[in-house]
Amino acid sequence: MAVGKENTEVAAAVPMDKGGEILKPRTDKREYRRIVLKNSLQVLLISDPETDKCAASMNVSVGSFSDPEGLDGLAHFLEHMLFYASEKYPEEDSYSKYITEHGGSTNAYTSTEDTNYHFDINTDSFDEALDSLYAGEADWTMEYSFFDVSVNLTDAGHEHMQDIIGLLFRHIKLLQESGVSQWIFDELSAISEAEFHYQAKIDPISYVVDISSNMTIYPTKHWLVGSSLPSKFNPAIVQKILNELSPTNVRIFWKSNNFEGQTDKVEPWYTTSYSFENITELTIQEWVKSAPDVNLILPTPNVFIPTDFSLKDVKNKETFPVLLRKTPFSRLWYKPDTKFFKPKAYVNIDFNCPLAFTSPEAAVLSNTFVWLLVDYLNEYAYYAQTAGLDYGLSISDNGFELYLVGFNHKLRILLEAVMQKIAKFEVKPDRFSVVKETMTKAYQNYKFQQPYQQALSYCSLVLQDNTWPWTEELDALSHLEAEDLASYVPMLLSRTFVECYIAGNVEKNEAESMVKYIEDVLFSGSKPISRPLFPSQFLTSRVVELGKGMRYFYHQEGSNPSDENSSLVHYIQVHQDEFAMNSKLQLLSLIAKQTTFHQLRTVEQLGYITSLSRSLKAGVYGVQFIIQSSVKGPGHIDSRVESLLKDLESKIYKISDEEFKVRWPN
Template sequence: APSLQSTTGDRSQRLQARVQGERRAWRRRRRRAMWSSSARAATSGSTAACCSPTRSSASSSATPTPTRRRRVWRSAWAPSATRRGSRASRTSSSICCFMPVRNTLENKIIQNISLRFAQFFIKPLMSEDAVLREIKAVDSEHKKNLLSDGWRMHQLEKHLASKDHPYHKFSTGSWETLETKPKERGLDIRLELLKFYENYSANLMHLVVYGKESLDCIQTLVESLFSHVKNTDQRSFKCPSQPLSAEHLQLLVKAIPIIEGDYLKVSWPVTPNNQFYKESPSRYLSHLIGHEGEGSIFHIIKELGWAMDLVAGESSDSTEYSFFSVGMRLTDAGHDHVEDIIGLVFKYLHLLKEDGIHEWIFSELASINETEFHYQDKVHPVSYVTDIVSSMRLFPPEEWLVGASLPSKYAPNIINMILDELSPERVRILCESKKFEGSTNCAEPWYNTSYAVENVTPYMIQQWIKRAPTEKLYLPKPNIFVPKDLSLKEVQDKVIFPTILRKTPLSRLWYKPDMLFFTPKVNIIIDFHCPLSSHSPEAAVSTSFFVDLLGDYLNAYAYDAQIAGLFYSIYLTSTGFQVSVSGYNDKMRVLLHAIMKQIVNFVVKPNRFSALKETSVKDYQNFNFSQPYSQASYYLSLILEEKKWPLDEKLQALSKLESDSLTNFVAHVLSKTYLECYVQGNIEPGEAESIVQEIEDTIFNTPSSAFKPMSPSQYLIKRVIMLENEIKCRYQIEGLNQKNENSSIVQYIQVHQDDALSNIKLQLFSLISSQPAFNQLRTVEQLGYITYLSLRSDRGVWALEVVIQSTVKDPSYLDSRIDEFFKTFESKIHELSDKDFKRNVKSLIDSKLEKFKNLWEESDFYWGEIQAGTLKFDRVESEVALLRELKKEEFIEFFDEYIKVDAPQRRTVSVQVFSGNHSAEFKKAIAEDDLPKTCRITDIFGFKRSRPLHRSLKGGPGRITMD
């Protein structure tokens, strides 16, 4: 689902970096135990999750499980803090999980929400209208996924399983399966749903309720409401057999993807490890098979230029069957050496058998997991209760809060049992490539994926092993990054907000000790401000390539750090690049020093340059296959941002980039650099200063370094264009992939530049309007599965945006329905009662007063203020104070002035992406004459040149300057 609050500029890049870090953590967790439900500490608030088994099973592959997750309602600003709450559901092969979300609500409202939630399972309404609406929603979601390779390949793997096993079935639903075919068979789908409801028996269900109330209060509430859920003594569904019989093994499946790129996955059915959660055999094996350090499978094929990524581990959401997989993204050269790569995988498995199981490796992993569990960060209550409710069906009660987080029994015989199952006799291989076009002879029925199947015998694999690369495979060495010193530093002075601890012509250091969480962790951000990094498409592409190569070079060394809970990311920003290091502070300086040395001693390695360039070109090309609403958002950013280079120009620059020119460019771009540093966590001020001094010495004083200081006049600022009052601009374009049935629209309403009073008014409107917008546009009018109203910030310029992606209506029609919603909602705003106004204000205040859940959230907030130049470290307190004084009349005046249709200061852009389904409507739309007070954008860059710019938030009164 799209994010609840959209941002662009450096904040979005920070979010991307956070995602990058989370992906690394995800990969690390997958290699440990794909099926685990690790418990985490939760934050204050209230939420619940109810879990019930489903009747048919359809498990996952080792790629991320496509799971139907339905966000039924959400608020753009404070999704869990409204008076109504929000709710979501998740359906997988063996369970349905329902989650009503509610935070900091009045006790009476909590009881009402709990009552409604309980009634879902006591007496569901299942009205005819609701059933039809949900069938349309399911079909809309299915159509959104038709060109998604993740869904397509997952269903292909299921298709190539035993037809009499539930795993074989199509698991997500469509109009055909829920409306057309049932009617052909004379079935009433509503009656079938009511029959299906009989499976919701209390003996098969688990419930978790988390709240700030006392346990006695929560217990009384649960007993009074949920005791009425019937216990019909249903039996849990058991599969009669395994999904893969002998005929479904020893296969090589060649499939044609939608996007550019080659992918290889080697998998085996294995004994589900939930039976051995304390022994953790798959965790042990995935740690070794998926390792990325020297001597590993990945390190060898990466150095050969054959692969860009590798993931290994067990995956299943069934207790009865499971799969262990090794997946990787290949280069063109890797595609030509698929057999050699598969041979290398089996060669490593043979090494594991020959070398035996090592207790020291198991103990090291157990120690890392114990530390991670003990010092785990707090997470959102929804994640917490969902983890627990999932654990309740897998583990005994005494393990519910721990799950599979703490392996404690060293059992080499069990590890060997799983290792023996990873054999040539039990293998399935899936290879995805457009190079197979013209050589396939089958099509999967639900997604129409073209494929061919070949047999792979153990003898063939033995021949591949003999031809595998001769580079030496060996087990990883003991991890030097495992933290030893987990002591907490003493804080001498209470520091509420970040302070400038050190300032030189080369850098500035902001510092804040940990005053809230008291964990042995630190977060360090080093922002390299390089004004020459993005002055042209060529510069932007070269800087991006430089950053990607840095991460590529560091991977083998820093992989152990990530395993041990010390993460790093190097990512592009609008004014250069940033390095962040977060995790346990014990070995942090070791990793940070290695990163800085790599930056200073950067050289272009021809083999890695070629591999990365090849995959980067494909990534740019694959934007054509992105969801239409993502394309609309891209065009909107292109319109709004002063200097944002179009993807086609960047792709052209990338195609011409050579290793020599990159070497020269890196020296050029680093010749003007300023460092903005932020250090927060379990670290003393003297050590923070020492770290930045060491970075300065490494970066600027190493003889071979290309870094030179930047003068204040060269400080680069990116700005946003100012739209015109009372003018509605339109940008209409055909989708980049006309085979995608979805059209999309983003209607953007630019409101104001960062200002506390305007902020709270806009936030309040978003809070009040997002649910009605969703209800009207998605639930009532059924315009599209992806539908939401949210806030958006582009470099401190705040706006509303409404996003709809639809197969049933064209963007011009969607635009008119959005306008009609605002017209209708105008009366709701004007008729807002004092009681409802105060209730919504309180909800917004409560959401703002929610405490940071962990060090990373707190750091992200303060660093965001520093990077934007606003320095409003007391933003929450000041905005809450204004909210307490806000009058309803002021709020209505704000709506009438900026938001309502025909408001005197309403400034709008409507970005419309037309699919092939709506080609006739596109031709009609571009042929129409412009209406009064409208502006058609035909040349984005000419339009931008004609508009003034919003001022930069940096350098304003009381804000950050370079002096």
């Protein structure tokens, strides 16, 4: 399938009816046309006058499930070979090179049942790139699907696996016996309708990948819809699916390092130790009977489902965010929607807390505070997320941040709920223990990260202010108790400045009212939770300035002795955040990216993971090469990067004005 400014002319194609054949969102201004090639391959053409790129995706209904016995990985291997060379385009990497030189990118993926190839490119170069990707259609399909339930277990949960499985099937039985409720279907329909008709416009390459995947599964009318809209209320079908969720159809995967030494088989490729045994229906029924007596309930009506999709009447068409409000407690940046015209909004609240990262212990305590907040909000926020209103809490450079995004109608309700959790935060010892255990395992798993991930972490550790080694944070975490966190959080919040950005379908007075509410929660009363920052506490995040012409080398042993890979992060600090310089660096990265990939991965075969990207650390931009290799050490890899940089410099100087305008017309 293809998207671009104009419908692409495809040879030997049979045009199909353009009117009313494909169901599309009410707010979608794009035009769609289905054609069928002589080889019966179906193609969807999309005309989008607003896009700055063309894109195409071809989905083949063959994935790793179709690998022949003894040829595991064949589908994934063939995925890579298509971009490498072909009979029509035999030159090594000529396809990828052409795409990159004309402002585009290529990618592909292999899943269990599909292989998907896709690219985007400047409009005037689309036809040749599409010709390179052309292939026939295979009609292999899989006629089954899976319904998965995943449960992350604590150490205590590991000891109660049978109880957990028993409770799961007890809840399934509750659903089966309660029948299919019309009101639940109506709620899901309302949510699905809203999400489909007011969906955000995504970049062309992501859009064509989504649709091409749908084209192998759904009838033409529902290529854009996929599974997002329920057709009609049919309780018999739903009940039939519910009844399929039975002990006779279940496969249970129980993973834990507690099984070390207790398994009798080894998977040949990754040498994973495992065992399997048959579990009878009678056994699971016994687990159901012996499970704890807890009150299982059905969901309640969802208060977050939006019903008001009206668009605000924006008086001032602001091109950039404006500083709408400033007080000693907060600052509000505001940008009304003047482009997308969707009943949605985005709110970002950055809580600047100077005490958040003053030591490894403070960093861990701040992190634990945020993890517990998310834990406390899980059940409540689930309803919001189901209704198309998402939120997130995370650690930021200067404290912690909250974002809310989605339909604006009920967004204020969720904001107030989160702020009340922050204001009335208390440490529940049982939940603290669970979160501490989860965080401990996350820290311990750092040692098993791939070498390139570890190298990136060390790069940040060396350059950025107030960052600490994971080993020190793990040590601090091991000594923390619930009482430590209870004492710390009031200190963390005692001095705070709130930086706010509100954009979308929100009027000025609504944005100001939200920030005023946040101020009232934190700063009002005779004993406020927070007080304004002292002037000296208004510090920005900092990175170490690398002197011009200076070279620094930081070497660290990999923490996983069983991983034979080495990795290099070659970081070049360039400039502070500035519009013109940002554009130049982006262009340089675009020019250098394909050459880097081709030379270091394809020609020299240093490693599978080979990339060049821009890096932003505390407002300072840089360029970083990331290479992971099992055949060469970091020293050799670094010498090859240096050689590549010299070649790049020579090539860039040789680019004429005419060639530059052809390759990068915009």
